[in-house]
Amino acid sequence: MKNEELLQDAIGMIGDDLIADADDIDDADRRPRRPIIIRWSAVACACLAVIVCLGAILGGSKTPIEPWIPTGEPWRPETGDHVKEMSLEADILKDLFLTYLDGTNAYVKRYAPHIGALAVSPIPQTEYLPIYQEQYEEGDSEELEAFIQKYLAAANELYGYDVWEYKIEEDEDVYDSSYYLAELEQNDGSRLTFLSYGNELRFHNWPDYHDGRFQFRGEYISILGSDTDEQIKEKLSDLIAHVDRTLQKNYSDICIEKYYNDSRLSQVAIYLYNAEDTEPPEIFENYPIGSDYILLRFFTNNDVSIFDQDTSGEVFLRWMDYCEYENGKFSVIGKSRMLTLDEAEELLAKGYVFGGHSCKLCMAEQKKVDFTEYDAVSFEYVHGENGMVVPFYTFYKHLGASEYDKTGWMQEFAKTYVPAVEIEGLEEYFDMQAEKHK
Helix, strand or coil, X not given: CCHHHHHHHHHHCCCHHHHHHXXXXXXXXXXXXXXXXXXXXXXXXXXXXXXXXXXXXXXXXXXXXXXXXXXXXXXXXXXCCCCCECCEEHHHHHHHCCCCCCCECCCEEXXXXXXXXXXXXXXXXXXXXXXXXXCCCCCCHHHHHHHHHHHHHHHHHHHCCCCCCCCCEEEECCCCCEEEEEEEECCCCCEEEEEEECCEEEEEEXXXXXXXXXXXXXXXXXXXXXXXXXXXXXXXXXXXXXXXXXXXCCCCEEEEEEEECCCCEEEEEEEEECHHHECCCCCCCCCCCECEEEEEEEECCCCCCCCCCCCCCEEEEEEEEEEEECCCCEEEEEEEEECCHHHHHHHHHHCCCXXXXXXXXXXXXXXXXXXXXXXXXXXXXEECCCCEEEEEEEEEEEEXXXXXXXXXXXXXXXXXXXXXXXXXXXXXXXXXXXXXXX
């Protein structure tokens, strides 16, 4: 049946009685005109309802997807008159996403049981966003010596170690920057390491990989992948109190991050910190921008590089890392106008997007994903090799259940980045990239 015939039949379903009832109005009844309007409104609504339903049948649903946006108190950065407005050139993008092969994916794949586990950062409410510069400094052997003297006894108590002899040695990283470290080895093969790297001072345990599970009061510390944040906090309450007493700190805040691979939970990272000492945004995937924190990492009972458990599997504490910053890890070098979500969506529609590092071949072979009706939008800062820290919107598209998870629990998402501030020369930059990848 043709669409026109369907429409005529549908309108015919309204019925002559309803129309006649609306027309059959005596002159004496014309004074209160409101009922007449209501009756004709009923006819119009009936027509509209039928047409809308028919349109859905003929053309399919056109209702846009309502994207998930993380809730919570949005970040409102203080960028006053003392912070100068700066313009960002598109050339900085190659230091944020591109490798020496000049390749980047349009998106990266992420895995989680639901979108709320991935899109976690509320969108800031502000006119301007700060641009950060990470400070790279040489390590300092004298500062490390003082740090060891301050925390060696506490570290031994924290990990249940009994090591006291150490030697500070110098080494270089891949950027030819000097750093200093001291390693103290236990009889069982586990080690306590102190490190002065850039303007960070930290210590952590290297577990014995024959077992590697951390014990507290003679028992292993573990949580379940299915535990809620509140359940995790309750299970770790005694350990957190022990950390506070040992380090003479008072960590009032906790951030719990779960990481997934294509079929299961891979690890849980828990940060203990104080929000009042932390400069937003709290970037926990690498480290929070703050004064000090302690990081607890949980893995399965297998080798730390192998994860083999079901969806609610048990993960064990293997790593505790204490870090504090000297002289500020990051500095605000300027502010840029924040793009609205509508403006970011325009860039998304034009394909001005970034994914993870890749090569030209991977980029060319990557399956196309339509982000027009994305499932979630979040916000994060991206760290570049040049030390710049730049804000981006992150858009997510649900691709379906992971093909590697036979239970159907793990879901697969595409994640792409769109600048959250104005970038000059963006169109020319993408035209240039298109030429490179032909």
